[in-house]
Amino acid sequence: MDNKKTIEFWKVLLIVMLGFIMVNITLIAERLEELIRLQELNAQQSITIKYDRMSHQTMQMLDAYTTSKINEPQIKEAVVKEINKPEKSKESKKVVKKKTTSNKDHGKWYKVRALLTAYCPCQSCSEGHGRNTATGKLATEGRTIAVDPSKIPYGTKVKIDGHTYVAEDCGGMVNGYHIDVYFSSHDKVNSFGKKYKTIYIERR
Numbered sequence: 001m002d003n004k005k006t007i008e009f010w011k012v013l014l015i016v017m018l019g020f021i022m023v024n025i026t027l028i029a030e031r032l033e034e035l036i037r038l039q040e041l042n043a044q045q046s047i048t049i050k051y052d053r054m055s056h057q058t059m060q061m062l063d064a065y066t067t068s069k070i071n072e073p074q075i076k077e078a079v080v081k082e083i084n085k086p087e088k089s090k091e092s093k094k095v096v097k098k099k100t101t102s103n104k105d106h107g108k109w110y111k112v113r114a115l116l117t118a119y120c121p122c123q124s125c126s127e128g129h130g131r132n133t134a135t136g137k138l139a140t141e142g143r144t145i146a147v148d149p150s151k152i153p154y155g156t157k158v159k160i161d162g163h164t165y166v167a168e169d170c171g172g173m174v175n176g177y178h179i180d181v182y183f184s185s186h187d188k189v190n191s192f193g194k195k196y197k198t199i200y201i202e203r204r
């Protein structure tokens, strides 16, 4: 009888400890996500946020991560290390927390390096479709862009040079992070040319 009680006691203790560990892991993961979003905001607004708890090297890794130069496990490992470092002062905690709350709205955009080209309703650009788009909308300059819908779903907003476009069309040659920007004339298409740019895509 006594033996049974002892086993029962250890069982309960083990379950409680496991629960505690799970909660901690979740908290760290949440903090990580927050930091990565914060870095995206930082790049977007071209402002410098002072991460006084973070080394220059980790900051560079975070930046490289948002432009997809390095893989995720590497950066997560580095950030976890930084987070677990002992805090310097109450002041530094305040700075990070303040920036995090102002980040909420901007967390809905992520940045990528994309290939940008242009098209117009002419026969050679539109392959005979004219202004008709894949979504049924009439292609409109300043709003319509063609995307790879498996990467960027139709209806997604995309910011290029501060202007917001909408993913409304696709194209045979438009694959991956390649954006084809709609223009009303072929002259504009020619002057737009072909370029690589950092753009912001709405998170949906």
Ligand SMILES: [Zn+2]
Residues within 6 Å of the ligand: 119, 120, 121, 122, 123, 124, 125, 126, 185, 186, 189
């Ligand atoms: Zn054209």
